[in-house]
Amino acid sequence: MTGLVSLSGVHVVHKARSGGLFTRDRVHALTGADLAVARGETVGVVGESGCGKSTLAKVLVGVQRPTSGTVSFGGRDLWSMKPAERRTVVGGGTGMIFQDPSTALNRRLTVRRILRDPLDVHRRGTPAEREDRVRELMALVGLPRALADGLPGQLSGGQRQRVAIARALALDPDLVVADEPTSALDVSVRAQILNLLLDLKERLGLALVFVSHDIQTVRRMSDRVITMYLGRIVEEAPADEVTDGSRHPYTRALFSATPGLLDPIDPIPLVGPVPSATRPPSGCPFRTRCWKADARCAGEMPDFTAVSGPEHRFRCHHPVQEGESTHDLVGQAASASPATAMADVPVQHVPREPS
Numbered sequence: 001m002t003g004l005v006s007l008s009g010v011h012v013v014h015k016a017r018s019g020g021l022f023t024r025d026r027v028h029a030l031t032g033a034d035l036a037v038a039r040g041e042t043v044g045v046v047g048e049s050g051c052g053k054s055t056l057a058k059v060l061v062g063v064q065r066p067t068s069g070t071v072s073f074g075g076r077d078l079w080s081m082k083p084a085e086r087r088t089v090v091g092g093g094t095g096m097i098f099q100d101p102s103t104a105l106n107r108r109l110t111v112r113r114i115l116r117d118p119l120d121v122h123r124r125g126t127p128a129e130r131e132d133r134v135r136e137l138m139a140l141v142g143l144p145r146a147l148a149d150g151l152p153g154q155l156s157g158g159q160r161q162r163v164a165i166a167r168a169l170a171l172d173p174d175l176v177v178a179d180e181p182t183s184a185l186d187v188s189v190r191a192q193i194l195n196l197l198l199d200l201k202e203r204l205g206l207a208l209v210f211v212s213h214d215i216q217t218v219r220r221m222s223d224r225v226i227t228m229y230l231g232r233i234v235e236e237a238p239a240d241e242v243t244d245g246s247r248h249p250y251t252r253a254l255f256s257a258t259p260g261l262l263d264p265i266d267p268i269p270l271v272g273p274v275p276s277a278t279r280p281p282s283g284c285p286f287r288t289r290c291w292k293a294d295a296r297c298a299g300e301m302p303d304f305t306a307v308s309g310p311e312h313r314f315r316c317h318h319p320v321q322e323g324e325s326t327h328d329l330v331g332q333a334a335s336a337s338p339a340t341a342m343a344d345v346p347v348q349h350v351p352r353e354p355s
């Protein structure tokens with residue numbers, strides 16, 4: 001597999017929405033992200049709401065400019081390119097599928113116009129070739145030709161998402177990012193859309209980045225799973241290791257809390273809410289909810305430790321030990337709450353960004 005897109009030390013900081021016009025509060029949506037996505041692989045991204053999954057997705061497809069750090073496409077720095085070149089690289093090389101096709105598609109345009117639009121903008125082929133491509137795209141995603149003149153409002157939710165997938169594929173991208181592609185759909189059509197994505201990925205040799213709250217689906221769909229917490233990537237693991245072999249306590253806690261495991265277990269209890277992304281804790285961001293945390297965790301963000309080559313790595317001072325079962329961790333977490341573990345540690349926050 002060859003490298004396609006890579007992030008190095010990427011930060012995305014926003015002005016906080018909640019603080020009013022003149023606020024100096026900043027949201028750390030993505031902090032120090034390093035990630036490489038290879039041609040043909042599926043990378044799943046999991047984490048609780050607000051942990052930066054969508055921000056990571058948007059950075060990967062070049063629609064979100066990082067506050068700092070480097071995004072490379074085929075080894076070239078995307079944000080040092082001239083805007084016209086960047087538009088060509090991003091428009092032609094990547095596609096994005098959003099959560100809700102009802103809002104992602106222009107309701108006034110027919111399916112044909114929606115699919116022709118990227119071909120027209122990027123001047124792909126002659127008008128006749130563009131019409132052929134529209135037909136080809138509809139066939140690729142399993143949409144009957146008769147729907148070409150339909151409006152999004154006349155289609156079912158599953159058909160609308162097929163249109164959105166076809167649009168993402170219009171320019172024959174190498175990378176497709178799907179951000180919660182099934183969460184707005186009826187349960188009955190979710191599996192069809194997931195299977196379609198996997199099938200297209202195989203047939204077209206796409207790299208697929210798949211973001212979802214449904215972490216068992218992410219595990220089944222992906223070659224590699226990225227766990228995010230409060231804007232940081234805290235673990236990357238091969239999908240077949242992530243359930244029982246993940247080493248970050250947070251990854252284990254996430255997977256223990258989802259139904260669908262072969263061997264059902266009690267969830268690892270996590271105390272308290274996710275801290276605010278405007279004032280993330282110092283050191284390891286997970287430490288305020290982690291039953292293993294101590295003063296070191298408050299003082300120092302752990303570097304990545306490799307488990308089995310570059311495919312599995314985590315950032316934790318007190319990782320889950322190899323062979324330790326999630327059952328063991330449930331007991332540990334229940335008997336050592338973070339309040340006990342962190343009793344001597346003053347809560348510090350990372351400094352605010354200058355405005």
Ligand SMILES: Nc1ncnc2c1ncn2[C@@H]1O[C@H](COP(=O)(O)OP(=O)(O)OP(=O)(O)O)[C@@H](O)[C@H]1O
Pocket residue numbers: 014015016017027028029047048049050051052053054055056277
């Ligand atoms: N444009 C913006 N302005 C201010 N804050 C933002 C902006 N975009 C995202 N955020 C904040 O950045 C953080 C990360 O958001 P992001 O949407 O990436 O998280 P997420 O993991 O995708 O969440 P969800 O699962 O709920 O979609 C959140 O605290 C969010 O409120």
